[in-house]
Amino acid sequence: MEKAIKKYWPIFLLPTLFAFLIGFIIPFIQGVYLSFCQFTTVRDAAFIGLSNFKRAIGDTTFSHAFWYNCAFVIVSTIAINLGGLAVALVVTRSIKGRNAFRTVFFMPNLIGGIVLGYIWQILLNCVLTILERPLLALDATAGFWGLVILMCWQQIGYMMIIYIAGLQSIPDSLVEASEIDGASHWQTFIKVKLPMLMPSITICLFLTITNSFKLFDQNMALTAGQPAHQSELLAYNIYYTFYGRSGPQWRGIGQAKAVIFCLIVVAISLIQLRATRRKEVQQ
Amino acid sequence: MTRESQSYNRLWSIVMTIISVLYMYPIFMVLINSLKQESAISTGTAFELPTEETFAGLANYENAISTQGFLSSLFFTTFITVTSVIAILLFCSMFAWYITRVNTKVTRALYLLCAFSMVVPFQMVMFTLSSMADSLNLNTPWVLWIIYLGFGAGLAVFMFCGFMRSVPIDIEEASMIDGCNPLQTYFHIVVPLLRPTMVSVAILEAMWIWNDYLLPTLILDINKYRTISMLIQFFRGSYGRVEMGPMMACIMLAILPIIIIYLIGQKYIIKGVVAGAVKG
Numbered sequence: 001m002e003k004a005i006k007k008y009w010p011i012f013l014l015p016t017l018f019a020f021l022i023g024f025i026i027p028f029i030q031g032v033y034l035s036f037c038q039f040t041t042v043r044d045a046a047f048i049g050l051s052n053f054k055r056a057i058g059d060t061t062f063s064h065a066f067w068y069n070c071a072f073v074i075v076s077t078i079a080i081n082l083g084g085l086a087v088a089l090v091v092t093r094s095i096k097g098r099n100a101f102r103t104v105f106f107m108p109n110l111i112g113g114i115v116l117g118y119i120w121q122i123l124l125n126c127v128l129t130i131l132e133r134p135l136l137a138l139d140a141t142a143g144f145w146g147l148v149i150l151m152c153w154q155q156i157g158y159m160m161i162i163y164i165a166g167l168q169s170i171p172d173s174l175v176e177a178s179e180i181d182g183a184s185h186w187q188t189f190i191k192v193k194l195p196m197l198m199p200s201i202t203i204c205l206f207l208t209i210t211n212s213f214k215l216f217d218q219n220m221a222l223t224a225g226q227p228a229h230q231s232e233l234l235a236y237n238i239y240y241t242f243y244g245r246s247g248p249q250w251r252g253i254g255q256a257k258a259v260i261f262c263l264i265v266v267a268i269s270l271i272q273l274r275a276t277r278r279k280e281v282q283q
Numbered sequence: 284m285t286r287e288s289q290s291y292n293r294l295w296s297i298v299m300t301i302i303s304v305l306y307m308y309p310i311f312m313v314l315i316n317s318l319k320q321e322s323a324i325s326t327g328t329a330f331e332l333p334t335e336e337t338f339a340g341l342a343n344y345e346n347a348i349s350t351q352g353f354l355s356s357l358f359f360t361t362f363i364t365v366t367s368v369i370a371i372l373l374f375c376s377m378f379a380w381y382i383t384r385v386n387t388k389v390t391r392a393l394y395l396l397c398a399f400s401m402v403v404p405f406q407m408v409m410f411t412l413s414s415m416a417d418s419l420n421l422n423t424p425w426v427l428w429i430i431y432l433g434f435g436a437g438l439a440v441f442m443f444c445g446f447m448r449s450v451p452i453d454i455e456e457a458s459m460i461d462g463c464n465p466l467q468t469y470f471h472i473v474v475p476l477l478r479p480t481m482v483s484v485a486i487l488e489a490m491w492i493w494n495d496y497l498l499p500t501l502i503l504d505i506n507k508y509r510t511i512s513m514l515i516q517f518f519r520g521s522y523g524r525v526e527m528g529p530m531m532a533c534i535m536l537a538i539l540p541i542i543i544i545y546l547i548g549q550k551y552i553i554k555g556v557v558a559g560a561v562k563g
């Protein structure tokens with residue numbers, strides 16, 4: 001059978017392969033090469049070695065964006081997962097209207113990042129005006145917490161769905177057995193449900209971590225890095241280096257930043273792969 | 284059930300109702316502001332309901348549709364999403380079937396490459412990809428699906444392969460022995476088996492492409508073609524003074540079709556999300 005299929009390879013492979021080449025493989029290789037060049041378009045690239053990387057690391061807005069992004073990842077990951085798990089626990093009880101609650105909590109997830117960002121910019125600015133505080137664009141602290149709130153609003157529903165699927169896959173007999181043995185609700189949760197939920201927790205943690213690292217649309221729409229690059233995440237910092245600055249050197253530096261960014265994200269994903277693999281062996 | 288846990292459940296029901304109402308408030312806020320006159324919308328009064336003097340009726344919506352080009356944006360976004368999703372479903376499932384059923388070094392390398400492409404952030408390729416699209420004349424909405432097929436292939440191939448591995452090869456072998464060629468086998472045997480996975484992939488890819496902002500902005504000419512995300516960003520970006528009323532109406536119009544589709548296909552969307560999370 002393999003032989004027969006092999007003869008048809010042009011029909012099965014070529015369309016995707018062609019699109020994959022122009023949509024991913026060639027731009028990726030070009031991108032890696034260009035990070036070692038000074039350029040304004042793809043054609044006028046001149047090789048200059050590692051100096052783009054030196055300048056990228058030396059750029060204070062970039063290192064600020066890195067630490068700001070790390071803080072954002074930690075805070076939002078904890079908040080979203082605690083929120084998602086809490087909501088999932090409540091809506092898996094046999095309470096009235098639980099399906100309606102699920103519908104409501106998941107809905108923001110379908111709205112695009114740009115739209116979400118503007119909705120929350122209007123809302124938060126109104127709150128800040130009422131509190132007589134400076135607007136989002138002038139206050140980096142408010143910008144940070146605003147972005148965390150926005151991401152919670154968007155992502156809690158998504159994580160809730162995954163946690164519900166995890167909770168429903170726990171056999172009832174286990175929970176009943178622990179209750180017969182006299183465990184309280186809290187003990188059942190910590191000792192029985194939580195260990196059984198570990199696969200879902202791993203998935204959700206890594207989804208939120210990579211989402212928060214790669215975040216762009218929401219960051220751009222909510223604060224666009226204001227005030228003075230204080231609320232820039234890595235993705236937006238790279239975008240701004242490319243398209244917001246004038247001078248022939250910035251595109252090369254932006255591409256070098258993108259390569260560093262890519263390495264960080266790939267490293268996180270490799271750790272995730274190892275974590276999930278190890279879990280599979282144990283089960 | 285004990286009486287105690289019943290009253291607990293009633294309490295939770297009430298608490299969750301309050302939280303749900305608060306959760307929907309941001310959307311409600313956009314709705315009330317989209318019904319106000321331009322002069323009545325300001326940062327300090329966004330929470331106030333429109334009064335008799337400031338109520339604008341549907342004027343903002345008319346403005347958004349007639350002068351701001353909302354309908355053409357809706358058309359481009361729908362067209363790009365539909366063509367891209369169809370291309371991804373057809374070509375990526377064929378690709379995935381080939382690389383799971385033919386086991387060579389090349390197919391294994393292709394699989395790893397697809398998995399790798401899922402991880403790479405868009406900023407890594409944004410500049411080279413947009414200049415590539417320009418030089419190949421792929422910078423119109425009519426052929427943008429080729430770019431989305433290339434950049435979205437990773438997730439789709441990964442999910443299709445994951446499902447295909449769990450399908451026994453026997454049925455396909457039987458159909459080949461009965462005289463079907465691989466194409467016939469693919470369309471008569473494999474596609475029907477793949478249908479549930481196809482729904483999941485379609486939903487995940489559609490959610491991404493519909494809301495995508497950066498890729499169309501960098502590739503399309505914003506003066507000719509605007510997707511919905513581009514239109515809303517354009518409102519803020521290029522004018523000195525932002526017309527808040529029509530913008531609120533545009534946001535509302537952008538959210539509405541999504542909510543309607545969600546309420547109709549909720550079951551499938553949630554299934555798709557769970558499948559994607561487990562595989563991804």
